[in-house]
Amino acid sequence: MDSRRDEVRAAYDAIAEDYAATFPSTEPEAPVDLAMLDHFVGRVVAAGGSRVLDAGCGSGRIARYLTDRGLSVLGVDLSPGMLAMARRDHPDLELREGSITALPVDDASVDGVAFWYSLIHLTDDELPVALAEAVRVLRPGGHVVLAFQKGDGIHDVGAGLRERGHDVSLVRWHRGTKQVLDALAEAGFVKEARLVREPVGRERHAQAFVLARLP
Template identity: 65%
Template structure:
């Protein structure tokens, strides 16, 4: 059960309107999740640069959150449908269609990168490619924050979507925190903070957040 970029694109195109309606802002996030985002913003402010790439921005809800906190945000996503919702609901935000495997930006372009549950559809072979791209586009001294579900291997989240009327295939790759931490290190980043919490509400897996810095 690997999944493909085209399957991911089709799935998110199909659910984009429902997703935007269900989660217009930060409804899915626990307070402690947002505290990690706040920690990112505070560190960026202290470093003198707050240009953030929201890599896998979806409908733009986290980009909006960062923008409201004073960051200059550029978003990218694989799904035209999700981007259409982002442009509809947040017309002031800069969002573009792009793959995490080939980011359309120059080296050292951003002060920070947010990977908010956007690595979860990448295979084991794709993960290091994406993190190498992220390391390339964040400046020396810049920060990278990733959030993800903790688990072991792929799961078919498309099954739940199909019960809601969406005929899609969507694979989520759940990983141990050590696996993601090691991948960040292998990409040239240095871990700064790690948070793991148990499931809340309808969640079935623990959730993890790792903040890393590109060495200056």
């Protein structure tokens, strides 16, 4: 796991500036994607919460979106390079370096966790570890939202990055919604919402979104 984690960290360090310049905000998201994030915000607030974790926050664009909607957001990311972009572009955000499989966050300290395309670099064996970490840091009744590419198998995203001039290696795991929902249920979550949409624009894969909560 450590060598692959180092590979992921190195890849995102290398592309951080390009990524932040290309996607300063929610440019990759379709309106319906953001509707799922808005639903997550609404459910956290309706449950009396406000403190959420953006697990795998990257350059801070989703943490910014959630903050602008009234939540108190802590962003955690593995890549120092991406965190540097987040600190540069969003100096008001609270940010920490760390892994989503070993979150630098206290037990039962947040009301929501967002895994917005951050579980995609985990193997199937590592996915339950990250979900167990979400359970650990969430308060009872807390919510989690996930975004990921729908499908199956391992996909090489390094090729596209190398075309942009970045000499990196990076792969991601595509999963079906049933696999993700089963993993959430095994971790102790209850499904609240599921959304799958077809590719739009330059996308090549369907996109999936899941919202769940702890009892």
